[in-house]
Amino acid sequence: MKNTRFPLLLITPLMLVIAACSEQKTPAAADSKPKLSAALHPVPKMQVAPRWYDEAQVARGNKLFQANCAECHKPDASGAPDWKQTNAEGKLPPPPLNGTAHAWHHPMPLLQQIVRNGGIPMGGSMPAFKDKLTIDQINDILAWVQSHWPDQIYTTWMQINQKHMKSKS
Known part of the structure; x- marks a missing residue:
């Protein structure tokens, strides 16, 4: 009899502690849900728009860009590092065209117009290419x-x- 009471004396307080802990909840803990890491709930990927051009256009465009635009906009389209600040002549330097500046804010007709008519009307020094490029x-x-x-x-x-x-339709 003595042997059976010893384990009960150890187990009973342990059971009481476990029971007390499971019932003891603060209001904040009772209402909160476990937070899962971003790895368990990845941000959904945005749907990528299909490109309007093909590889042949890109290859032709590279040759034309290198021949007509790279001198100012750099061969990799990185433009001038200080493109937001006017230069000594009061003109804006050539901006990057690689997606790090503002060209992507403009719809296609405006991009075409800027190349055709140049950047002078917008404060830059880019010449018009309407007589040189189709x-x-x-x-x-x-x-x-x-x-x-x-x-x-x-x-x-x-x-x-x-x-x-x-909006133009």
Whole structure:
């Protein structure tokens, strides 16, 4: 009899502690739900807009960009590092066209217009190319430029472009 009481004396207080802990909840703890890490609930991927151009346009655009635009906008389309500040002549330097500046804020007709008519009316020093490049060549250059834009930037641009085109209809 003595042997059976010893384990009961140890188990009984342990059971009381376990029971007390399971019933003791603070109001905040009772109402809160466990927080799961982002790894368990990944952010859904945004749907990427399909590109309007093909690889042949990008290849032609690369050659045209290198021949007509790279001198100012750099061969990799990175533009001038201080593109937001006017230079000594009071003109804006060539901006990056690789998705890190503002070109992606503009719908296609405005991008085409800037290449055709130049950037002088907008405070820059880019010459007009309307007498040098056809609209197809301008589109090839824009295809090459946009091929450097990350998917998120391109998808946002596509939404801007579609809204603009709908508003013109």
